[in-house]
Every structure is written in structure tokens, then in C-alpha cells.
Amino acid sequence: MRRNRTGSIAITVAVTAALALTGCTSKNNNTQPAASGSNASASGAADAGAKKKIAFVPKLQGIPYFEAMNAGGQEAAKVLPIEWLYQGPTQADAAAQAQIVRSYIQQKVDTLIVAPNDPNSMAPVLQQAKDAGIKVLTSDTDAPDSVRQAFVSQASTEGIGTALTDQLAKAMGEKGKYAIVSCGETAANLNGWIAVQKTVTAAKYPNMQIVDIVYAGEDQNKATQMATDLMNAHPDLTGLVGECTSSAPGVAQAVKDAGKIGKVFTVGLGTPMAMAPYLKDGSSSASVLWDVKNLGYLTAWAGLQVAEGKSFKADNNVSAAMPDIKYDAATKTLLLGPPLIITKDNVGQYNY
Amino acid sequence: MTTTNATTIPPATPSSGRTRGGVARGLLPPAVTGQEWVLIGVLAILWVVLSLTTPAFASSGSIQPLLSAVAPIALMGVGMTMIIITGGIDISVAGVLMVTGVTSAKMLVDHDASLLVAVLVSVALGGLLGLVNGLLIAYGRVHAIIITFGTANLFQFVGRQIFASKTVNGIPSTLDVFGRGEAGRTLGVPHSFVLMAVVVAIAWWYLRHVQHGRHLFAIGGDPVAARLAGVNVERRVLMTYVLTGLLVGMAAVFIVASGTSTLDQSIGSGRELAVIAAVVIGGTSITGGRGSVLGTVFGALLVQTVASGVTQLGWPSELSDLFVGVAIAIAVGADLIRKWARERA
Numbered sequence: 001m002r003r004n005r006t007g008s009i010a011i012t013v014a015v016t017a018a019l020a021l022t023g024c025t026s027k028n029n030n031t032q033p034a035a036s037g038s039n040a041s042a043s044g045a046a047d048a049g050a051k052k053k054i055a056f057v058p059k060l061q062g063i064p065y066f067e068a069m070n071a072g073g074q075e076a077a078k079v080l081p082i083e084w085l086y087q088g089p090t091q092a093d094a095a096a097q098a099q100i101v102r103s104y105i106q107q108k109v110d111t112l113i114v115a116p117n118d119p120n121s122m123a124p125v126l127q128q129a130k131d132a133g134i135k136v137l138t139s140d141t142d143a144p145d146s147v148r149q150a151f152v153s154q155a156s157t158e159g160i161g162t163a164l165t166d167q168l169a170k171a172m173g174e175k176g177k178y179a180i181v182s183c184g185e186t187a188a189n190l191n192g193w194i195a196v197q198k199t200v201t202a203a204k205y206p207n208m209q210i211v212d213i214v215y216a217g218e219d220q221n222k223a224t225q226m227a228t229d230l231m232n233a234h235p236d237l238t239g240l241v242g243e244c245t246s247s248a249p250g251v252a253q254a255v256k257d258a259g260k261i262g263k264v265f266t267v268g269l270g271t272p273m274a275m276a277p278y279l280k281d282g283s284s285s286a287s288v289l290w291d292v293k294n295l296g297y298l299t300a301w302a303g304l305q306v307a308e309g310k311s312f313k314a315d316n317n318v319s320a321a322m323p324d325i326k327y328d329a330a331t332k333t334l335l336l337g338p339p340l341i342i343t344k345d346n347v348g349q350y351n352y
Numbered sequence: 353m354t355t356t357n358a359t360t361i362p363p364a365t366p367s368s369g370r371t372r373g374g375v376a377r378g379l380l381p382p383a384v385t386g387q388e389w390v391l392i393g394v395l396a397i398l399w400v401v402l403s404l405t406t407p408a409f410a411s412s413g414s415i416q417p418l419l420s421a422v423a424p425i426a427l428m429g430v431g432m433t434m435i436i437i438t439g440g441i442d443i444s445v446a447g448v449l450m451v452t453g454v455t456s457a458k459m460l461v462d463h464d465a466s467l468l469v470a471v472l473v474s475v476a477l478g479g480l481l482g483l484v485n486g487l488l489i490a491y492g493r494v495h496a497i498i499i500t501f502g503t504a505n506l507f508q509f510v511g512r513q514i515f516a517s518k519t520v521n522g523i524p525s526t527l528d529v530f531g532r533g534e535a536g537r538t539l540g541v542p543h544s545f546v547l548m549a550v551v552v553a554i555a556w557w558y559l560r561h562v563q564h565g566r567h568l569f570a571i572g573g574d575p576v577a578a579r580l581a582g583v584n585v586e587r588r589v590l591m592t593y594v595l596t597g598l599l600v601g602m603a604a605v606f607i608v609a610s611g612t613s614t615l616d617q618s619i620g621s622g623r624e625l626a627v628i629a630a631v632v633i634g635g636t637s638i639t640g641g642r643g644s645v646l647g648t649v650f651g652a653l654l655v656q657t658v659a660s661g662v663t664q665l666g667w668p669s670e671l672s673d674l675f676v677g678v679a680i681a682i683a684v685g686a687d688l689i690r691k692w693a694r695e696r697a
Contacts, residue, residue, distance in 0.1 A: 229663035232408040249612035274614035
């Protein structure tokens with residue numbers, strides 16, 4: 001017990017010290033992190049050839065999607081004069097994400113790129129970054145009402161929404177009722193795709209109908225259970241869409257468990273490795289995605305461009321794999337390209 | 353004696369630790385308490401209403417997945433009920449789930465482990481993490497919420513290290529016997545639910561008729577008095593955390609079995625709150641000294657019924673959070689009123 005008390009005192013002291021230190025750095029820029037920051041900017045000013053610090057904050061860390069983006073960014077760091085920094089929250093939580101963004105602001109990185117969990121609450125934090133002289137971009141998910149200089153888009157909202165609807169329509173024979181299992185209720189990209197799915201379904205497939213849209217968070221088991229409940233709520237349901245990488249395999253699993261392969265068809269935004277078994281057994285008809293690694297590379301490249309004060313051209317030659325990346329000046333969007341359709345035939349080509 | 357689960361301290365005779373029926377009959381709470389009858393009533397009403405208002409709520413295709421979803425929560429709830437009865441709490445459940453879940457999933461994928469090995473490893477590992485919690489809480493004399501808050505972060509860190517920033521892909525069908533599919537049921541009843549029911553039955557008997565079980569109520573009511581009455585408080589408290597760890601290890605197997613063929617870091621997220629919600633709605637007093645595992649099962653059933661019901665009715669998803677929140681508020685309110693009534697009496 002005595003040892004325990006000593007231990008807890010030590011922890012308390014350490015925590016207090018840490019708090020005091022971080023408190024200091026945010027108020028006056030005399031302590032260590034700020035010193036390293038000014039160091040970096042000084043050397044950056046001294047010789048333009050120095051590596052630019054490009055920081056990317058994903059929605060959450062440790063899921064294969066963002067890890068694949070990170071791999072693309074690291075690849076870019078081998079070719080381009082950049083230092084690639086990558087850190088995200090361990091849960092898709094807006095507050096935790098904002099904290100990481102603030103720490104990068106304190107470190108005075110050259111470019112800060114965020115895939116915001118909640119665009120609205122992220123906007124003021126991005127303003128702080130801009131005020132600190134940091135270039136700001138968004139990637140993967142946009143924060144359109146923020147000070148971000150440009151958005152690196154994986155595929156146009158129209159492209160994804162249309163591809164999802166087309167693939168599902170093909171599987172369902174262009175008729176019948178379907179439902180959507182989405183994830184975060186405030187995620188701008190998911191909601192954007194859903195809006196397009198509604199429009200395309202109404203315009204192009206008059207015999208198809210969206211009966212419900214539910215939100216499972218980033219929880220696979222919950223997505224599976226909700227898909228099951230949807231099939232029970234609508235016995236004549238013949239289609240399900242898994243709107244994110246956790247619900248895409250979830251809806252397929254629900255169809256498989258219910259013994260409804262061939263009766264209920266699913267499509268989703270799933271990563272290849274997670275979708276492979278479902279694409280093979282037919283519980284998933286197709287997965288709509290994009291080359292995530294290339295998106296990471298493009299993100300890092302865009303970070304370097306803005307750090308060097310360059311503006312994007314209408315057509316950009318990024319790398320051998322991405323010779324013609326379009327930039328739309330009106331929406332300030334850099335577009336990776338058309339979406340990638342993953343089926344049982346090509347799923348084996350991807351290792352994430 | 354107006355209370356339902358009065359804390360009675362039977363004389364602790366050292367030689368008769370496992371005496372059955374060592375408690376005088378008159379001192380026992382009723383087999384099914386008042387709050388449990390209320391929950392049974394609410395569940396019955398909900399099920400009838402949902403059967404009438406939705407096309408398939410009462411069908412096997414709806415009930416079976418519901419029972420599969422309830423099983424892991426109720427199973428963890430058994431341990432959590434005992435912990436909360438002693439006046440403690442364990443918020444490290446999500447972390448234990450992550451470590452045991454990812455370890456067993458990796459053993460299945462990388463080492464082609466058999467069902468038995470996967471279950472044993474998961475349960476044993478869960479017990480070990482429970483032992484860490486139990487030792488710190490029983491002998492460290494720091495409040496359980498602080499200790500398990502610390503270990504929750506620690507366990508989640510360990511879990512993420514094992515994940516190594518990747519998902520576990522291609523989990524084989526080894527665990528299907530506890531899954532949501534056809535292989536996971538006998539005579540239409542999910543195996544995971546049956547196993548949970550057996551554990552609940554044993555725990556119900558233990559808490560009601562075994563002296564050591566009654567000691568837990570005594571500790572929650574007044575640990576000093578319990579100690580003076582000869583109860584080995586540290587050992588009993590330690591046992592509840594170890595048991596919870598073992599049950600969480602088993603629940604992890606259920607969750608992996610009923611998940612997709614890919615396991616990601618979301619395996620534990622929010623599960624500790626789901627378990628605590630089930631326990632509190634089930635009528636266990638969050639301040640300790642009173643509670644029952646039967647109520648916890650009904651609490652878990654209520655939470656999942658609400659979630660499924662909201663989806664099947666086509667209502668907005670966030671309403672299920674609202675309803676569960678209201679249920680918790682009512683349950684805690686009822687507990688406070690009972691306590692107030694007891695103190696006035």
C-alpha cells in the first residue's frame with residue numbers, strides 16, 4: 001500500500017508537470033516545443049530546399065483505410081522534399097481530433113491537412129492554424145465552411161453516389177426497395193453521397209426506392225444488427241448499402257447470417273481485404289472505393305505545393321501514376337479521379 | 353423490512369465457506385424483485401406493441417439476432433452486477449474486450465487455433481486482466497473508478513499494439529458455433545444466449561443462497577461492518593473483478609463470432625457503458641449493497657429491444673439513445689426513492 005501511494009504521488013507529479021508544461025507552451029512560446037517550432041521555420045526561411053513539414057490528421061488512427069493513406073504519404077516523402085507527419089485520434093471523436101490539430105499548430109508545421117470528424121467544430125481550430133501562419137488543407141472529408149485553402153477529394157461526391165447507386169441497381173435488377181446503413185450522422189462526405197444516391201435513384205431508377213437511412217457509428221456489430229432490423233422491418237427489402245468501411249462488411253454479414261444471399265443485395269464503401277470474403281460468397285455485389293494509397297500520395301503532394309506557396313493548375317502532373325489530376329478552382333477541389341469499382345474479380349489486387 | 357434486497361450479514365464461520373442455504377429463509381429477498389417485475393412488464397408491453405406495429409418483430413429472424421446481441425452484454429453484466437453490488441465499478445471492460453478479442457482473432461487467423469484454444473486463451477487472458485484490476489482495487493485502496501479508468505487506457509493501448517494499426521482480416525468460421533448464423537443455434541436458440549443463461553442461473557443462486565455471495569451485499573452496504581463481521585473483504589472484491597475479466601473474455605469470443613470476418617478497433621468501444629446501463633436499468637444500486645443478475649439480463653434485453661424497435665419502426669436512430677437515457681434516469685430515480693424510503697422507515 002505504501003508503494004502504491006508513492007506510485008500515485010509520482011503519477012500526480014508527472015501529470016501536473018505535463019499539464020503545466022503544455023499550459024505554458026500555449027500561452028507563451030518560450031518552452032521547448034515552441035523552440036523546436038521556431039527552429040524549423042527559421043531553417044525553412046534560411047534555405048528553401050529544407051524539408052517541409054506536412055502533417056495529416058485522419059478521422060481516426062489504426063483503421064486500414066487511413067493507414068493506407070498514411071502509406072501513400074510516406075511513399076511521397078521518399079520522393080518529395082517533405083517530412084510526413086501522421087497522427088489521429090484513437091476514436092472518431094471531434095474533440096480528440098481537435099486536440100491533435102492544436103498540438104500540430106504548436107509544433108508550427110508548414111502545412112496542416114485534416115479529415116475532420118465534424119467540419120463545423122473543426123472550422124475554428126483551422127482558423128487558429130491559419131492565424132499561426134500554417135497552410136491549411138482538408139483531405140478525404142471536407143470542411144467547406146472553413147479557411148482551408150483547398151480540398152483533396154478522393155472522388156467527386158457525384159461520382160461516389162452515382163457509382164454506389166448504379167452498382168446496387170445492377171445487382172437488384174433496377175427495381176425494389178433498399179436501405180442505407182450509414183455511420184457518423186454528421187460526416188459531411190457520407191451525407192453528401194447519400195444526397196446524391198437519393199437524387200440518382202429518383203431520377204434514373206424510378207422502380208427503386210430508399211426506405212430508410214440509419215446510423216451505426218463506426219461500430220461493425222451495430223451496423224450488422226441494424227441491417228438485420230432493416231430486413232425485418234421491410235420484408236420486401238432487396239438491397240442494402242453500407243456507407244462506410246465498417247458498415248460495408250456489416251450489412252453483407254447480416255445478409256449472410258439471415259441466409260438471404262441472392263435475395264438481398266449489398267454494395268458499400270469497403271476496403272478490399274475486408275470485403276474479399278463477402279464479394280466471393282455473393283453477400284456483397286460490389287465495393288465502391290478509390291485508390292487510397294494514391295489519395296495519401298496526392299494529399300502529401302498538395303501539402304507541399306501550398307507550403308511552397310504555389311497554386312494548383314487546372315491539370316496537374318503529380319506522379320507517374322497520377323499524370324493528370326484535375327483542380328476545380330470554383331470549389332477549390334483537387335480530384336483524385338473516378339471511383340474504383342471492386343468486385344470479386346479484382347479484389348485480390350489490393351493489399352489493404 | 354420493506355426493502356427488496358436487504359443487506360444481511362450472515363455470521364461468517366471460517367469452515368463453512370460454501371454452505372448452501374446458509375442464509376435464514378426469512379432474510380432472503382424475493383426471488384424476483386419489484387423492479388424486475390416492472391421490467392418484465394415493460395418488456396412484455398414493448399414486445400406486444402412491436403409485434404403489432406412492425407411486420408416481423410416477433411419472427412425468429414428478428415428474435416434470434418436480438419438474443420445473440422444481448423448475450424455478450426448480459427454475460428459481462430453478470431460480473432459487473434457483482435462488482436457494483438460490492439460498491440465498485442469496472443470501466444475497463446472495453447479495454448479487456450479489445451485485448452482478448454484481437455488476441456483470439458489473431459490466433460484464429462495466424463495460428464489456425466481451434467475453437468477450444470481460442471475460447472480458453474480469451475477467457476484466461478480476460479481473467480488475468482481482471483486480476484490486475486482486482487489486485488489494485490482490493491489492496492490498493494484507491495477507488496475502482498480511478499483504477500479501472502487507468503487500466504482501461506492501459507489495456508486499450510495494449511490492444512492497439514496487438515492490432516498494430518491493421519485490422520485482422522479473414523477470420524475463419526471456427527467460432528460460428530457462437531455466431532449469428534444457422535451454425536450458432538440449436539432448436540432455434542442461439543448458443544451464446546444459452547451459455548449466458550446458464551451463467552446467470554449460477555450467479556443468481558450464488559448471490560442468493562451462498563454465503564460468499566451474500567458477503568458481496570454486506571461489503572457494498574458497509575465494508576467496515578462487513579470486515580468486523582469476519583468477511584474477507586479483499587478476497588471477495590478481488591474475486592468479482594477476476595470473474596468479470598473471465599466473463600469479458602468469453603463475451604469477446606461472442607462478439608468476434610457475431611462480427612464480420614474483419615475485426616477492427618471498434619470491438620470494445622462503448623461496450624462498458626452498454627454493460628453498466630444494463631446493470632443500472634436492471635435495478636442494481638450504483639451505490640452498492642443491492643442488486644440482482646436477473647435484473648441485468650432484463651436490462652440488457654430492454655436496451656437491445658429499444659435499439660431494434662427504433663430501427664424496425666423506421667424512427668431516427670438517435671431516438672434509441674434518448675430512450676435508453678430515460679430508462680437509466682428512471683432506474684436511478686427509483687433507486688434513490690427506495691433508499692430515501694428506507695432511511696425514513
